[in-house]
Amino acid sequence: MAGERSGGIANMEIFALDCALFKIVSNSLGGPGFLMHYSHLFDGVDPRQVAAALKIGHTLADAVQGQYIVTMNSDAFSKLSFPSEFNASAKCLPIVLDDSESGGLFGFRFD
Template sequence: MQGSRSQSIKNMQIFCFRLILLRLCAKREIGPDFLIHDSHLFDEINGHQISSMLKIGVATARELGFQ
């Protein structure tokens, strides 16, 4: 991903990338059945964005049967 972006945007991109990997692993039935995020992933991100990220994460986990 090119260009200069703020740390919060980079962290959101990391979150989205991890969800993509989670979906790919679930589709192929490989990998662990959980996803871990370091607490620093939420640094520089406002509360509204964190709330959205957690809601998306919960919905994805429920859909795919992951933790």
């Protein structure tokens, strides 16, 4: 009986495809200049693999002179362990979504 593939493996396949397309399009057509992933892409993925993927995304973006953008909760990010030569925290923008009367997202309140 064949085993079922985990969601984490399928998500990393999507990551690999996105990276390949980003590189190909950037090299041949100039590309959009950025690759963006939402944190759900890393659901079910081992934290070591998530850290490696973030480093790969950063390295790829540097190679094509683009940006690698990932939206991720700070609690999930704090569980990741990066190699000492890659200072991931220095590459983070500390954006905080404020859940208060004056808070919102892009000037809009969601009730």
